[in-house]
Amino acid sequence: MEVQANLVMNHARVEDQASDSFQELFTTYYPFVVRQIMRIVKDQQTAEDIAQDVFLSFYHTDRSAIEHIPAWLSKSALYAAYNYLRSEKRRYARQERSASEQEHVSPSTEEMWLAKESQSIVRDVLEELDERERTLLVMKYSGFPYAELAKATGTQISSVGTLLARAKSKFRTIYGRMRGEEE
Numbered sequence: 001m002e003v004q005a006n007l008v009m010n011h012a013r014v015e016d017q018a019s020d021s022f023q024e025l026f027t028t029y030y031p032f033v034v035r036q037i038m039r040i041v042k043d044q045q046t047a048e049d050i051a052q053d054v055f056l057s058f059y060h061t062d063r064s065a066i067e068h069i070p071a072w073l074s075k076s077a078l079y080a081a082y083n084y085l086r087s088e089k090r091r092y093a094r095q096e097r098s099a100s101e102q103e104h105v106s107p108s109t110e111e112m113w114l115a116k117e118s119q120s121i122v123r124d125v126l127e128e129l130d131e132r133e134r135t136l137l138v139m140k141y142s143g144f145p146y147a148e149l150a151k152a153t154g155t156q157i158s159s160v161g162t163l164l165a166r167a168k169s170k171f172r173t174i175y176g177r178m179r180g181e182e183e
Contacts, residue, residue, distance in 0.1 A: 021063075026055055029070060033077045040081035050080045125174045133167035140164055 033054055037047040054076045066072045126134050132153050139149050149164070150157040 022059055025058075025069060029073050030055065032070065033073050036074050036077040037081045040078065041084060046084065047081075050084055051077065054080050121175065121178050124178060125171055128174050129167065129170060132163070133170060136160070136164050136167050137171060 030051060033051045034044075034047050037050050037054075038044065041047050041050065054073065057076060057080075058073065063069070126137070129137070132155075135153055136149055139152060144152075146157055146160045149160045153160075153163070155163060
């Protein structure tokens with residue numbers, strides 16, 4: 001029992017010494033790290049935030065494996081500053097992309113009305129076509145292959161192209177007439 005108590009006490013002393021040495025290192029090198037970061041970031045508050053992250057990483061690192069602490073801190077500070085700049089650049093690009101998408105997403109009232117009118121005319125034109133022509137056009141522009149078009153309309157695959165061309169021509173004629181265009 002005594003041995004265990006001694007081990008716990010020794011471990012506590014080692015941790016106190018490690019935290020004391022960390023505090024000394026922090027106090028000594030913090031201004032140096034902030035200056036290193038300021039050369040890249042140019043903002044005092046951001047540089048201090050990044051320096052805190054560097055020292056947090058330093059705290060969790062095995063310091064006995066570090067040969068030269070100022071060099072390690074300097075290198076970590078530079079990497080952290082460049083990582084910050086890259087992440088800010090990506091964030092800015094995302095915001096720009098999002099803003100441009102939002103501009104394109106919301107059409108004006110006039111555009112919505114014109115789209116509805118155009119859809120209405122297309123529906124009216126499709127109603128004027130016979131069933132086979134309507135089926136051919138709708139299925140073709142929905143991405144179905146000629147074999148499926150032939151199967152749905154009960155025609156030969158070799159006839160589908162001709163029937164489709166005639167249906168398109170008839171659609172254009174009726175559409176132009178409904179929109180008031182000259183033939």
